[in-house]
Amino acid sequence: MEYRFSSNVQRLQSSAVRDILKLTQGKEIISFAGGLPAEELFPLDAIREAAERVFQTGKNSLQYGLTEGYLPLREQLCVRMAQKNMHVTPDEMIITTGSQQAIDLVSRILMNPGDVVLVENPTYLASLQVFGLSGLNVVPVESDKDGMIIEEAERLMKQHKPKMVYVVPTFGNPTGRVWSLERRKGLIELCQRYGVLVLEDDPYGEIKFDANANYPTLFSLDGKEGGGHVIYTSTFSKTVAPALRTGWAIGPRQVIGNMAKAKQAADLHSSTLDQQTLDQLLQHFPLNDHIRTISKAYGDRLQQMQALLTQQRWSDVKWVEPKGGMFLWLELPEGLDSEALLRAAVQKNVAFVPGASFYAADPQRNKARLNFTYTTGERMATGIARFSEALNEFLARC
């Protein structure tokens, strides 16, 4: 029979990352494409012990759970949030299947098809997909190394009356960028003035290379001024392990309540086995020490990657050194199409993500995102050598 699909899914493109992963299946390829954390650093033994403790609590651990999430986990997460100056109670929090689901739920409860959401340009690829799935009108705001340009955000708020702004202010994906304090405060002030909600996505905030650096969340800044303008979401995918697919969102009680209603319809609840395992893990495992360990390792890997790239002595390949997160955002010479470069790179058995996919509009085709957390040591050196060879062939032709 002939299938008629919804308008939203027809618009939805499969992600470039995904298509590349398919392209590379079965090949001995070194991939800097995926946003994968380092497997060798996963706290497997601690997770195994935590799961065992859950099983020891008995068969009740295998029953249906609350849509809002396992209460003891929410209670522990509230304590962790408070340590970052975000003060909430468990009923202002919902556990989600990764922070990805939080973005989806917020979109579904706030936005009607055609409603405007403002985003950084470029921004997280899969957020653009979520917004597409809900049929939203995604309007990009010009951004620079310090974050969204506030004057532009204000102009677009006046013009479009958006309900929501979506931002990744700390170690953004793909740029690795950190918003300045001024821009953070500026956006909050705008949102307070124009009655706009911010969805603050913070999957990478704890992966910082300077352990003493402090980047206050928008949620904490809003709290000081009256509050209620920010929904904050984060995840255990980068700090513990992705397989447990556990994220959370905090926000105004009304918003969280509606997210729970939507989640009840969408999937009833997330895996309670995973939630209880994380609850046990937080009780018995020094997670903050672990986060410092992986952050240190990722910082070292970034240094290695930068050194390998610097050796090439390119005059017109630039980047801003990220202070955390998982990605290096390369600016290639003007006129170089990074999608063509990718095709050449894959021939040499190396992959990355071309920059264009991350733009809601006006894509810059001479950008490339390289992940520096997954591939390490000799393998990283080989991968960057292959990448450099592909790039050098392009540069020779320019």
Added chain:
Amino acid sequence: MEYRFSSNVQRLQSSAVRDILKLTQGKEIISFAGGLPAEELFPLDAIREAAERVFQTGKNSLQYGLTEGYLPLREQLCVRMAQKNMHVTPDEMIITTGSQQAIDLVSRILMNPGDVVLVENPTYLASLQVFGLSGLNVVPVESDKDGMIIEEAERLMKQHKPKMVYVVPTFGNPTGRVWSLERRKGLIELCQRYGVLVLEDDPYGEIKFDANANYPTLFSLDGKEGGGHVIYTSTFSKTVAPALRTGWAIGPRQVIGNMAKAKQAADLHSSTLDQQTLDQLLQHFPLNDHIRTISKAYGDRLQQMQALLTQQRWSDVKWVEPKGGMFLWLELPEGLDSEALLRAAVQKNVAFVPGASFYAADPQRNKARLNFTYTTGERMATGIARFSEALNEFLARC
């Protein structure tokens, strides 16, 4: 600030089951309301061993996985599906967070807001919520003890040109009803004629009290006639345990492909720890024997509940004995409002679900759904005594 929510979420009611559960929190209440499987029958040791085997495979088990789901699990599920005359390959299958998510994904990829979905009347409460969340126009089809009335379905197909029909043909929720073979074939024929997709929801099909009974799925009947008209979904929540939140859907490759695109945006993938655990469980645990054990136990519990109700010698309280599943669907005397009865019952520390919530339109207020799988033995006897006391007070007033 003042929050403006989406039209869909504003329409979305919190479920009656949920509100009742809240009502009963902290009280020593005996609940026949939830659709909870029996905890004491969960194969905890087998799940624990399966999880341990997953951890033994190493740290790679904790990495991100495929949106479509863990391939070895899909391969094993294809074998299980083939045993029920449903022949698919792993790329015609997607793993979901419970079958609930399959309903959501199908709605999102097929339907635009306002599109018509036909449903049985009454039907699964949370399916009505999902359809509401996508802003669908839900049109109920008159149904009797043998399933949907085919002439009515045809009339409504001509009138509304629906894209989809949603049905639970085997041990439906709330009715426990099994569709006759004739009705099954009748619906498939209609869908083939009018180019309509069927979403066949089968969470309970394996929980049958006559082990030799055979109820062919709509998917298997369609397969014989050309195929491609049915998306079939089921779950491990009733046969293994709900905490692992793992369901699956099979269907035409194009449909499954679009479900994967939507799922990538919605939550990237479901817990791979749970999926790998289920894969190990299927390899080492005699699941079919376990399903026979729980089905036998549930059949016994149904008998106990029916005996307790029969003892009351009500002349105008009726039900059709279900041949499987988890629910008894009571018809109370005409004019008796089961929501009022629930309020009285909760005063006596017993709960059930009033029937009205399950109707897309024209609710019958004198129906009540009782779960017979969770509460057992003396506790069931006490619960039914309390329920009977509440009901007898109502009957005395009639």
